Each structure stands twice: as structure tokens, then as C-alpha cells.
Amino acid sequence: MSSDTLAKLPAAPGIPEAAAIPRIVPRRRYGQWAAAVVVLVLLALALTSVARNDAFQWGVVAEYFTTASVLRGLWLTLWLTAAVMVLGFALGTLLAAARLSANPVLRAVSWGYVWLFRSIPILVQLLLWFNIGALYPQILGVRTVDLLSPVAVAVIGLTLHEAAYAAEVVRGGILAVDRGQIEAAQALGLSRRRRWWRIVLPQAMRSIVPPAGNMLIGTLKGTSIVSVIAVNDLLFSAQLIYHRTYQVIPLLMVATLWYTVVTSLLGVGQTFVEKRYARGTEPRR
Template sequence: MSSDAVAKVAVHRPDPPRDPRPAEGAEAGAPRIVPRRHLGQWAAAAVVLVALALAARSVARNDAFQWSVVADYFTTASVLRGLWLTLWLTGAVMALGFALGTLLALGRLSANPVLRSVSWGYVWFFRSMPILVQLLFWFNIGALYPSLFGVKTVDLLGPVTIAVIGLTLHEAAYAAEVVRGGILSVDRGQVEAAQSLGLGRWRRFRRIVLPQAMRAIVPPAGNMLIGTLKGTSIVSVIAVQDLLYSVQLVYHRTYQVIPLLLVATIWYVVVTSVLSVGQYYVERHYARGSERAR
């Protein structure tokens, strides 16, 4: 075969077959889309991980933290008693606070102007006053009322009772707004449909309004629960032997301030983590049937 014939064959050689189907999500002949490489984000993540590793190494190897002392006092009887009082106080304040807050929320939504005004005034007053001022005021209530119902105020209102009263009144003001917001989030058509079925006011609230309002109530209520758990530490100023006050009694005697504060901190972290897990499952329960349940 001559060289001209070889060249002609080379020129007329058919191209390899192409896949006539266009790439998924793109038209035929469109340029290939290459994912953007976020090099800056990966570099920042690496820096953060290195910083966290160095911080954890520093905390673990720093003898000033005295981890052996932390382990010795972590489950002592006095610390566990203080932890139990903290948990009990948190539960009592949340239960009483939300019970009173629900009544206040219903008062604010009432058609009665007196109930609306009184409820609004309560919320305004107790949200305006710092919780520490409230506790100190109740602690010194004997200066205003030496006796109540024929009983000396000092005998009637002990430190734990004062802590429950002060924290509950404070908590109820915030709980009222949380409950009111949850009730207002329920579509008005739901209530009107229940009215058309002849359901009474209480039954409408219990069976129709409240279950739907819980979707909006649970997340802020969970935050309030965790905040109340940590906020109970303020009762140590009136000599209530909660978790913080218990470790303070120990380090005032041993002068081991840092390890004893770590004991209280770790317990708060543990309990807060458990409550956060519980909040997640409660939110998922009330979010059934909605997009947030996914």
C-alpha cells in the first residue's frame, strides 16, 4: 500500500462512539461541574482540632488541677447530698413555676381586663427584678413581717423554703411568656373546628390546643430547665447547702479551691448532658407528624 493510501485511511478513520445520553442534571455538551474545594474551611478545622488537642493535653497534664483530689471528693457524701438538693430544688421550681406560669399565661390571654392587667403586671415586675435581689429580699422578710399567722417568720421561712419561693416566682414570669407563645402558635382554625364540634373550653385546651402548643413550648422550656439547674447555685448566698455550697464548705476547710470547683463543674456538666438528651426525645415526641420530626 502506498503512502498516500495510508494517509487517506488515517484521515478518514471514524471517531470513537460517544454516549448520546447527557450527564445527569446537565445538557449534552455542557461543561462538567467540579465541586468547589473549601481549602480554607479544612485549614480552619485543622487549626481548631490542633488547638483543642493542645488544650486537652494542657488540662490533663497540669498538676495544678489536682485530678486526684477531684476523684477523691467526686462521690463523697456531702457532695452527693448537695447534688440531690440541687436536683430536688430544680424539679420543684420547674413544676411550681410552670404551674403558676400557665395560669398567668391564661390570664394574659383572657378576655377579662382585670386578669390581663394583673398577669401582665406580675410578669413585668418579676422579670424586672434580679433573682439575687429577690432572694435577699425574701431572706430579710422578717424585717417587714416579724410573724405570719401567729408564727415567727424566721421559723416559718427557712433558707430552703425561701429559695423555693424566690426561684418559683422568678421562674413563673418567664414560664408564662413561654406558655403564652406556645398557645398563640396554634392555628386559630384548630380552635374554631373544636368549637364547631361542641367541645368545651377546658377540653379544647387539653385535647386540641396544648398538644400542638407543646411543639413550641418544649424547646424554650428545656433551656429554662437547664438554666434553672445552673441558676440554683445562686442560693448558696443564703446558706442553702446545694452542690456549690457543699464544695465551698470543703475548700474553705482544705483550701483546695480549684479541684473542688472542678467537682461541682463536672457534676453540672453531667446532669446538663442528661437533661439535654431527655429534651431531644421529648421534642421528637411532640414533633411527630411534622417536618421537624425527621
């Protein structure tokens, strides 16, 4: 049968002809387009203002961006962030295990630790540790001032603070694992150690990695607070320079740009790690 013959055949009963089918017209969202234009205009004005404002002194920013003192401060910031995250999550994992323990004493001590260190601001904790010599002039026969340098105080204070939050992150990740998975592993006769390493932790990491990544970025930015106890981190290095040159804004911009670069790289790394642990859970397309 030719196509001309098919075109002349009447439509089947109950099926509307092509001309009778209403055409779907997409809804015009004028408000969204107007809002987008306003936002883009404001963003362009802000960027133009920053680029053309001579008070930023971008030439001075470029001059000090890679100076030796700034890079040394950046290195200390990165080292401090890595040390605090490793030690904080190690201690936080122990606290999470104690919180999930059947022992009521361990549960109470772990809960008390998390409650205490989450209640005290980190700046207050650092100042208390920095002045610990007023409470304990000597530790193991050594003067506290000689034993605890500002960097050691920063590591101790930040680690104890981060451990309280890491404990809750790890505990939440473990509790997110389906109880049936653990029961199935027990039915298969797997030892407790193998259940944790093969069943619980791989699945818990899916819930642990996103908040842990946010904690890592928060810790990196939070290390700037150690400048109050004269730790020569990135911010303190910039402060030392502008106290000498009185170029406050350009040096603060140097620190700002370095923090932005490093946090952006950490954000990219966090995305890849999250995708790795999310394999097998995303719906197929």
C-alpha cells in the same frame, strides 16, 4: 440491536455528546479546611493543658467526686430544680391564662407580675425574701425566721422568678396554635375543656417544650445562686469542703463536672421529648 451498534449511532439532534458535557468540579474550600485544622490544634492544646496542669489536682477531684456531702448537695440541687420547675410552670400557666383572658383586670395583673419579676435580678429577689423578717417579723402569729428556712426561701424566690418566664413560654405556645384549629373544634361542638386538652395543648407543646427544656437546664444551673443564703446545694457543699481543706480549684471542678453531667443528661431527655411532640410535623424523606 447490539451494544456495539448503539455505540456507532449518531447522537440525536439537540443532545450534546458525552464528551461535550462539562464536568462539574466541586469548589475547593481551602479556607474552611484551614480553619478546621486551626480549631482542632487549639482544642488539642487546651485539652492537653488541662490534663497536664497539676494545679487541677485530678486525684483530689476523683477523691471528692462521690463523697457523701457532695452527693447530698447534688440531691438537694436536683430536688430544688424539680420543685421550682413544677411550681413555676403551674403558676406560669395560670398567669398565661390570665394574660389571655378577656378580663382586663386579670390581664393587667398578669402583665404586671411578669414585668416586675423579670425586672428584678434573681439574686436581689432571694436576698429580699431571705430578709423578709425585717418587714414582717411575724406571719400568722409565727416568727418569720422560724417559718421560712433558707430552703423555703430558695423555693419561693426561684419559683416566683421562674413563673414569670414560664408564663411567657406558655402564652407563646398557645398563641402559636392556628386559630382555625380552635374554630373547627367549636364548629364540631367540643366543650371548652375538651378544646384545650385535645386541640390547643397538644399543639402548643410543640412550641413550649424547646424553651421549657432550656429553662430546666437554666434553672438547674441557676440553683447555684442559693449558696449565698446558705442553702446546702452542690456548690455550697463544695465550698464547705474547700473552706476546710483550701483545695479551691479541685472542689470547684467537682461541682463543674457534676453540673456538666446532669445538664448533658437533661439535654438528651429534652431531645427525645421534642421528637415525640414533633411527630407528624417533620417532612417525610
